Amino acid sequence: MILRLMLAGLLAVPLASPAPPPSAPAAADAADACGSPYLVDRTLPNGARWRLCWEIRTIEGLTVTRVRYMPKDSRSISVLRSGALAQIHVPYDSGEPRYHDIGSLGSAAVTLTAADCPGGELAKSKVCVTTRPRGHAYLKDGWGDESQRRTAQGQELVVLAAYQVGWYTYVSEWVFGDDGSITPRIGATGSLAGTTTAPKHGWPLGVGRKHFEESHSHNVFWRMDFDIEGRARDVVEQYDFAGNRTKKRSLVKTVFNRETRALNSRMRWWRVVDPGVRNTDRHPVSWEINNSDSAEYRGPADEAFTHADVYVTQYRACERLATENVAPRCGRSVDRYANDERVTDPVVWVNVGFHHVARDEDADPMPIHWQGFRVTPRDVTATNPY
Numbered sequence: 312m313i314l315r316l317m318l319a320g321l322l323a324v325p326l327a328s329p330a331p332p333p334s335a336p337a338a339a340d341a342a343d344a345c346g347s348p349y350l351v352d353r354t355l356p357n358g359a360r361w362r363l364c365w366e367i368r369t370i371e372g373l374t375v376t377r378v379r380y381m382p383k384d385s386r387s388i389s390v391l392r393s394g395a396l397a398q399i400h401v402p403y404d405s406g407e408p409r410y411h412d413i414g415s416l417g418s419a420a421v422t423l424t425a426a427d428c429p430g431g432e433l434a435k436s437k438v439c440v441t442t443r444p445r446g447h448a449y450l451k452d453g454w455g456d457e458s459q460r461r462t463a464q465g466q467e468l469v470v471l472a473a474y475q476v477g478w479y480t481y482v483s484e485w486v487f488g489d490d491g492s493i494t495p496r497i498g499a500t501g502s503l504a505g506t507t508t509a510p511k512h513g514w515p516l517g518v519g520r521k522h523f524e525e526s527h528s529h530n531v532f533w534r535m536d537f538d539i540e541g542r543a544r545d546v547v548e549q550y551d552f553a554g555n556r557t558k559k560r561s562l563v564k565t566v567f568n569r570e571t572r573a574l575n576s577r578m579r580w581w582r583v584v585d586p587g588v589r590n591t592d593r594h595p596v597s598w599e600i601n602n603s604d605s606a607e608y609r610g611p612a613d614e615a616f617t618h619a620d621v622y623v624t625q626y627r628a629c630e631r632l633a634t635e636n637v638a639p640r641c642g643r644s645v646d647r648y649a650n651d652e653r654v655t656d657p658v659v660w661v662n663v664g665f666h667h668v669a670r671d672e673d674a675d676p677m678p679i680h681w682q683g684f685r686v687t688p689r690d691v692t693a694t695n696p697y
């Protein structure tokens with residue numbers, strides 16, 4: 312066990328930071344794996360603490376590793392071994408072009424300024440680490456008794472980088488809430504490509520109706536390598552609630568013991584659970600995955616990677632990108648990775664689509680449009696984490 316942890320630690324050392332000395336303790340903790348400026352250790356006002364390493368990888372760009380969450384007055388729990396973008400697939404509505412924007416994001420990282428990082432710190436001019444308000448954490452009326460009234464404002468930690476890819480500028484955020492949530496999201500801004508097309512594939516921009524800007528999709532894939540207190544025992548489950556057109560709803564659990572692809576469905580969600588890690592009420596600790604905001608783009612047969620919204624695969628180091636994965640002895644796209652192998656160390660791939668129909672407001676500089684998904688703690692703490 313200790314040897315495996317040591318090996319995992321050595322393999323996960325960020326490319327851009329020095330390796331820990333051989334005598335470093337074998338712990339899957341960010342503080343042992345990286346130092347300034349790659350270490351983020353932030354306690355938010357409610358006492359929630361997040362600790363992680365970041366690195367800018369040549370291929371995937373900003374990657375968070377060894378992510379640990381420490382609820383107030385509680386022990387720390389590791390959540391992710393790593394999280395990164397895994398592809399931005401941009402097919403245009405006329406059928407062409409069809410871009411795969413990730414291949415060397417690291418070299419496309421935009422230099423950030425203080426204006427891009429309000430209240431935060433810039434690292435290497437490429438990564439911003441900051442905190443910001445997230446609105447109400449809770450509000451409970453006192454029913455006329457002010458002493459019973461409860462209200463609190465939430466905060467979140469943000470680690471972000473931006474990339475220039477063609478005309479677009481992508482802002483990639485990893486958001487860690489003081490409620491234990493993780494929200495990976497990406498915003499597209501910069502400029503429209505200026506591609507003209509037939510009216511049925513676009514929308515008229517500018518003066519008159521001579522220029523039709525071509526509509527397109529941004530199909531963004533994230534790769535999430537969950538390790539809840541180490542890689543052992545982690546299981547992915549799918550939850551559905553049967554009873555459509557009746558009064559009742561019944562919970563239906565499907566355990567993914569083998570690699571699989573899954574589709575979004577209105578009440579469906581997934582979770583990564585470790586039955587061996589319990590909260591103080593003895594309930595297994597898990598993180599829920601919710602992908603309800605996707606346009607669910609489905610491409611032709613030769614783009615089978617677009618045919619599912621979530622993929623669960625067995626961990627493999629060479630399976631890094633959802634498409635255009637270049638590695639000997641490894642598949643080329645995520646639909647090929649998910650081939651019924653037994654899953655003992657799950658990696659979850661989340662595909663979130665946004666169909667971009669340009670509008671007059673998208674004139675330069677184009678207002679940012681966001682897409683992402685939510686990862687929420689489920690029974691990590693036995694009670695309200697505030």
Ligand SMILES: [Cu+2]
Pocket residue numbers: 499527529667
């Ligand atoms: Cu767009």
